[in-house]
Amino acid sequence: xxxxxxxxTTTGIYLILxxxxxxxxxxxxxxxxxxxxxxxxxxxxxxDDDPVSRTFRDWLPFALGAAITxxxxxxxxxxxxxxxxxxxxNLLLSHRWMAVVPALIVGFYALYLGKTAxxxxxxxxRRAAVASLAALCFVFVAWSWTENHLLALxxxxxxxxxxxxxxxxxxxxxxxxLLLWLALAAPVAATVAGWQLAGxxxxxxxxxxxxxxxxxxxxxxxxxxxxxxxxxxxxxxxxTEGVVWLALVVAGQLAATAGWLWAPRAPRRAxxxxxxxxxxxxxxxxxxxxxxxxxxxxxxxxxxxAAGGMPVFLFFFVGNAVVITxxxxxxxxHLTG
Amino acid sequence: xxxxxxxxxxxxxxxxxxxxxMKGMVIGGLGIFHVFLAQFAIGGGLLLCYFQWLGQxxxxxxxxxxxxxxxxxxxxxxxxxGALTGVGMWFTTIQVSARTIGVxxxxxxxxxxxxxxxxxxxxxxxxxxxxxxxxxxxRIRLRLLIAYxxxxxxxxxWINGILAWQLTPGGWLDGGGVWAGFFNPSFWPSLLYRxxxxxxxxxxxxxxxxxxxxxxxxxxKRRLIVRAAHFLAPMALMAPxxxxxxxxxxxxxxxxxxxxxxxxxMFVGIAAGASLLIGGYAAVGLLMQRLYINGATxxxxxxxxxxxxxAGEFVREGARKPFTVRGYLxxxxxxxxxxxxxxxxxxxxDDPYPLRDAARYPTAQLQTGAxxxxxxxxxxxxxxxxxxxxxxxxxxxxxxxxxNIAELQHTKPFMPPFAGDAAEVEAIAQLIRWETAGAPRRxxxxxxxxxxxxxxxxxxxxxxxxxxxxxRPAPAAPAAPEAP
Ligand code: HEM
Numbered sequence: 119x120x121x122x123x124x125x126x127t128t129t130g131i132y133l134i135l136x137x138x139x140x141x142x143x144x145x146x147x148x149x150x151x152x153x154x155x156x157x158x159x160x161x162x163x164x165x166d167d168d169p170v171s172r173t174f175r176d177w178l179p180f181a182l183g184a185a186i187t188x189x190x191x192x193x194x195x196x197x198x199x200x201x202x203x204x205x206x207x208n209l210l211l212s213h214r215w216m217a218v219v220p221a222l223i224v225g226f227y228a229l230y231l232g233k234t235a236x237x238x239x240x241x242x243x244r245r246a247a248v249a250s251l252a253a254l255c256f257v258f259v260a261w262s263w264t265e266n267h268l269l270a271l272x273x274x275x276x277x278x279x280x281x282x283x284x285x286x287x288x289x290x291x292x293x294x295x296l297l298l299w300l301a302l303a304a305p306v307a308a309t310v311a312g313w314q315l316a317g318x319x320x321x322x323x324x325x326x327x328x329x330x331x332x333x334x335x336x337x338x339x340x341x342x343x344x345x346x347x348x349x350x351x352x353x354x355x356x357x358t359e360g361v362v363w364l365a366l367v368v369a370g371q372l373a374a375t376a377g378w379l380w381a382p383r384a385p386r387r388a389x390x391x392x393x394x395x396x397x398x399x400x401x402x403x404x405x406x407x408x409x410x411x412x413x414x415x416x417x418x419x420x421x422x423x424a425a426g427g428m429p430v431f432l433f434f435f436v437g438n439a440v441v442i443t444x445x446x447x448x449x450x451x452h453l454t455g
Numbered sequence: 456x457x458x459x460x461x462x463x464x465x466x467x468x469x470x471x472x473x474x475x476x477m478k479g480m481v482i483g484g485l486g487i488f489h490v491f492l493a494q495f496a497i498g499g500g501l502l503l504c505y506f507q508w509l510g511q512x513x514x515x516x517x518x519x520x521x522x523x524x525x526x527x528x529x530x531x532x533x534x535x536x537g538a539l540t541g542v543g544m545w546f547t548t549i550q551v552s553a554r555t556i557g558v559x560x561x562x563x564x565x566x567x568x569x570x571x572x573x574x575x576x577x578x579x580x581x582x583x584x585x586x587x588x589x590x591x592x593x594r595i596r597l598r599l600l601i602a603y604x605x606x607x608x609x610x611x612x613w614i615n616g617i618l619a620w621q622l623t624p625g626g627w628l629d630g631g632g633v634w635a636g637f638f639n640p641s642f643w644p645s646l647l648y649r650x651x652x653x654x655x656x657x658x659x660x661x662x663x664x665x666x667x668x669x670x671x672x673x674x675x676k677r678r679l680i681v682r683a684a685h686f687l688a689p690m691a692l693m694a695p696x697x698x699x700x701x702x703x704x705x706x707x708x709x710x711x712x713x714x715x716x717x718x719x720x721m722f723v724g725i726a727a728g729a730s731l732l733i734g735g736y737a738a739v740g741l742l743m744q745r746l747y748i749n750g751a752t753x754x755x756x757x758x759x760x761x762x763x764x765x766a767g768e769f770v771r772e773g774a775r776k777p778f779t780v781r782g783y784l785x786x787x788x789x790x791x792x793x794x795x796x797x798x799x800x801x802x803x804x805d806d807p808y809p810l811r812d813a814a815r816y817p818t819a820q821l822q823t824g825a826x827x828x829x830x831x832x833x834x835x836x837x838x839x840x841x842x843x844x845x846x847x848x849x850x851x852x853x854x855x856x857x858x859n860i861a862e863l864q865h866t867k868p869f870m871p872p873f874a875g876d877a878a879e880v881e882a883i884a885q886l887i888r889w890e891t892a893g894a895p896r897r898x899x900x901x902x903x904x905x906x907x908x909x910x911x912x913x914x915x916x917x918x919x920x921x922x923x924x925x926x927r928p929a930p931a932a933p934a935a936p937e938a939p
Contacts (some may be wrong), residue, residue, distance in 0.1 A: 135568075159549055180582055180586075180750060183534055183535060183538065183578060183582070184578060186538055186539065186542065186572075187538065187574050187575060187578050188543075190541075190542070190570050190571050190574060191568065193542075193545070194560070194564055194567050194568060194571065195564075197556075197557070197560045197564075198560060198561070198564045201557050201560065201903055202468075205465055205468060205549050205553035205556075205557065206468060206469060206553075207618050207659055208546065208549045208550065208553075209468055209469045209470075209471060209550060209553060214469050215546065216543075216547070216550065218546070219540075219542060219543040221548065222539055222542075223535070223536065223539055225540075226529055228536075230531070240814050276469065276807075276808075277807050277808055280469040280808050280811070280812075281808075281809045281810075281811060282807070283811050289788055317822040322501050340560075340680070342765075353579065366736055375697060405861075421561070421563075422561040422562075422564075424560065425562055425563070425564060425565060426567050426632050426633035426634060427563070427565025427568075427569065427633050427634075428563075428567065430565065430569060431565045431568045431569045431572070434572045434573070436570050437569075437572075438572040438573065438576045439572075439575075439604065439608075440577060442575065442576055442697075445579065445580055445583060445599060445602055446579065446583055446597070448595055448598070449583050449595055449599065452591055452592060452595055453587055453590060453591075
């Protein structure tokens with residue numbers, strides 16, 4: 119069975135769309151998580167008026183809106199691919215799961231508040247408190263998604279969890295998994311912010327610290343997570359197919375790390391290398407993550423795979439991407455020219 | 456790996472208890488909020504295009520000032536709360552009826568994926584305008600606003616097809632596929648109706664915003680308000696569009712709305728009355744006499760519009776009963792096919808989820824009753840709260856209970872047929888008695904009462920498995936229309 123087409127062409131197309139849109143979601147949520155965290159720490163240290171903080175503060179509300187919009191697409195495909203697992207996990211977590219939406223609303227308005235002229239006049243600590251609240255909300259949301267994902271993969275606990283009326287699912291893998299996402303977010307966010315501040319050597323130096331610390335953390339959390347994988351989940355990862363994808367993750371991460379080490383000397387070329395490395399690592403990592411679930415699941419039913427509308431989707435997918443590019447290009451031409 | 460319910464014939468999901476509230480109320484509350492905001496965003500986009508055009512053609516000197524203020528509000532409220540309540544709707548629908556949303560995803564995922572590409576366009580165009588709009592020439596501003604408004608309206612276009620399909624699946628039921636389901640009989644009337652509502656909401660919100668623009672002279676405000684009020688004019692179409700909608704929905708749904716169900720008729724009345732008030736005010740006050748509309752009045756009218764939206768959503772949800780997908784899936788997540796099968800096998804034998812409060816019940820029969828209630832009734836009823844079974848049937852005799860439950864779809868045609876065997880009817884009848892009696896410690900078990908079970912089986916046969924609107928008795932189970 120070879121991913122993604124081992125369960126048939128249409129399932130393969132769903133999987134590709136899932137992985138690609140999830141990767142986009144990951145880039146944006148990384149920016150949100152790290153940006154809010156950065157503002158919290160910088161504010162606590164009383165130094166949140168540097169270019170990096172200003173950039174994060176300025177772009178965070180948009181990044182959150184974009185992260186949410188980007189999340190809608192994998193949300194759709196996960197329901198096509200793993201419907202019953204996903205719904206069951208949602209239902210078991212119940213109110214606990216529904217808390218994600220209010221947390222995001224609070225987080226958004228905290229970001230927005232931090233950006234207002236009124237907040238600019240506050241003492242830095244108060245801004246730090248607001249940013250911490252936002253960061254806390256987003257970590258809660260990230261934790262909820264990992265919890266839901268793990269629970270969906272554990273049908274053996276469903277009935278007992280239901281009977282006990284528990285709305286929280288805890289297991290050993292959750293901590294390293296969440297840590298992995300948080301650590302990986304650092305180089306990703308640093309790279310995006312790096313492009314925004316590519317001309318600012320001091321800013322790049324500070325971002326480099328974040329990026330490299332994140333890479334070290336990701337290595338540790340990744341190793342910890344691998345060590346905890348139960349045998350049935352480990353098998354697809356250790357099979358040839360899994361090893362190939364894992365090797366791509368490692369290669370991408372090495373490139374990204376090299377890029378950041380090199381950043382002070384040739385910022386743009388180094389950022390290009392880091393970006394390419396991270397794109398490969400995120401996509402390949404998303405595939406490794408998926409191999410486990412894919413091997414434990416059945417193909418999408420033929421009736422579902424036969425649902426019409428794909429050509430129209432592809433038309434609008436490409437068409438709207440072109441329109442978006444043209445609109446933004448057109449606007450930028452007037453701003454710079 | 457024990458795949459639990461993944462292996463069962465029906466998809467069994469863990470059912471949560473929402474206390475005294477009916478599940479429909481949970482989704483209804485959020486749904487009204489979301490629909491209101493989303494429609495405001497759609498109408499707002501169109502209104503912004505209009506004002507940009509008024510400004511850049513020199514027709515209205517203050518258009519631009521209004522536009523920039525209005526846009527910030529639109530973004531702040533609708534981008535975020537609109538998008539998040541949308542995600543919230545999705546999550547809530549899963550909580551209330553996972554299988555319904557599952558069927559919708561199975562059939563319409565590509566439509567939703569198309570809608571998503573328009574979300575992306577909406578965010579990109581809107582944010583570009585928000586960020587750089589004040590430094591861009593009019594031509595580019597108008598282009599961005601048109602893209603924004605078009606994308607917002609297209610998201611309505613796509614979702615409207617799916618929602619309308621739930622009540623009028625049209626040719627989809629005969630194997631016509633996604634597009635037959637999408638362009639279903641109520642597609643156009645509901646799309647146009649919602650567009651008119653969206654424009655009206657945008658106009659009322661604009662009147663509020665214009666009133667808060669403190670430094671404008673009253674005459675300037677009046678002029679802006681009259682301009683915005685042009686967006687109330689399409690309300691004249693609401694009555695014909697509403698009639699068109701009524702004409703295409705199934706006859707039994709129509710009869711609920713027009714007197715068959717008191718609650719539903721009342722909500723139709725509220726929606727129509729509130730719309731009439733708003734439209735009447737607009738027609739008399741604004742379009743004909745060009746009066747001023749102050750902030751308080753505008754707020755009041757917007758509140759009325761919120762009420763109308765709420766009532767309208769309630770009607771839309773309620774009119775589908777006993778289905779969530781007309782002719783294909785009942786409100787309790789069972790298909791007509793399955794009802795016929797479960798009559799023979801019983802409905803809860805395969806349910807892998809235990810009762811959370813099993814120890815509460817003195818007999819195994821009552822436990823079965825509780826599982827049947829959870830599976831088949833709890834989506835519309837509670838035991839002691841809203842639409843409580845103990846209130847509705849607590850005073851009935853045993854025989855009345857048994858017969859009315861066995862013939863559920865004829866007891867009230869907006870209930871689905873009972874989907875279990877005679878023993879399950881008896882179990883839930885006993886459960887209702889026991890709950891009404893205050894849940895005593897001891898309770899007789901009637902499982903072995905063969906004569907009673909025979910009588911119930913006869914009632915079940917007499918009722919048939921066709922929905923209540925159909926002629927009775929139905930000789931055999933109707934085949935559920937197979938999804939394409
Ligand atoms: C700031 C807000 C958010 C954060 C920090 C966040 C974080 C995450 C993380 C860490 C994961 C990976 C979970 C894992 O594999 O362990 C994830 C997955 C996912 N997220 Fe988000 N998320 C956010 C908002 C959203 C929203 C609003 C949506 C829906 C519209 C969404 C949709 C998804 C989906 C569909 C997945 C894949 C789940 C799966 O396959 O099991 N996310 N998110």
